[in-house]
Amino acid sequence: MHTKRFPLLVLTAAMLVGASSTSQAQETHEWTLVSPLTPAISYMALYQELANNISERSDGRLKINFLSYGQHPFSGAEILSAVRDGVVQMGNTADVYVSSMEPSIAFLGLPFLFDNLEQAKAAYAELEDPYYRQIFADKYNAELTTGFVISGSAIHANRPLNSIEAMQGQKIRVFGHESGEMIRLLGGEPSTVAFGELYTSLQRGTIDGALTGMDGARAARVYEVVDNNTWWNWSYPVEFTFVNQDAMEALPEDLQEIVREEASLINERIQTDRDIGTMRILIDSIEQYGITVSGLDVDTLEEFRTRTQPIRDEWLEETGELGQQAFSIYEQGLQ
Known part of the structure; x- marks a missing residue:
């Protein structure tokens, strides 16, 4: 009698364990x-x-x-x-x-x-x-x-901002410490504007221009209210x-x-x-809105790079060994 019941008990226990495993697997x-x-x-x-x-x-x-x-x-x-x-x-x-x-x-x-x-x-x-x-x-x-x-970090404004002279006194929407310092060192006035307020701020002249990528520019419909893109590609x-x-x-x-x-x-x-x-968004903006696109010539780019060197120096000081690690990898890649 016992020899007949033992396999049944074992089978029942095995089924319960299997059911438990299946339940866990389907969690x-x-x-x-x-x-x-x-x-x-x-x-x-x-x-x-x-x-x-x-x-x-x-x-x-x-x-x-x-x-x-x-x-x-x-x-x-x-x-x-x-x-x-x-x-x-x-x-x-x-x-x-x-x-x-x-x-x-x-x-x-x-x-x-x-x-x-x-x-x-x-x-x-x-x-x-x-x-x-x-x-x-x-x-x-x-x-x-x-x-x-x-890529495609640009300034969207009512006129080309492609020189130090053009930047003087311009109120530019920024989105962080580095971008704010950059605008200040290039002669502009950094301004913090929420993305949802970008359109009306440009429309009303509260700001003269805005830093953002092309996706952001399209999403905010900025080219309905400004007609110049200055293609800086200042950061990636x-x-x-x-x-x-x-x-x-x-x-x-x-x-x-x-x-x-x-x-x-x-x-x-x-x-x-x-x-x-x-680039596709930029081309679409030219075709749809007739915007004017300009960039930085070689000399102006070098001048902008030189004027904004303090930002890189400050960053290295603030981040210490960690930042130096990144900078060393970056410099090795340029060689």
């Missing part, structure tokens, strides 16, 4: 991904696609709710700390937004370091793992998942997406790999889109 997780950018930014749909792809590949075991500007309470500067503290599990922001909080992240936002986009991308590729990834992990409990470089901002390390480690390994793989795929697509998208 679901829900994250929130926040961005400071408006849905009008052309590549924002790719972040929604990232969230959708992760949910689909995980069979719904990891759902990511994507919230853009106006759908959450965080500024661009606050998103990094929100992820660090686990208030949200995933965040997207740019170096220019967090430069006051973490100056070392703003390296590619320093003025006039690079001659072109390819130089900036090469520098970022060398800095990504030993520098940026380490800073996010060590200081902000965050794992870097995407990082891409943006980096936009990041990062995940709270505790949230990542709480996922099963297969879900962790899905997050990393899908983020890498989306990152490649966004970088490719930005490589051509900035």
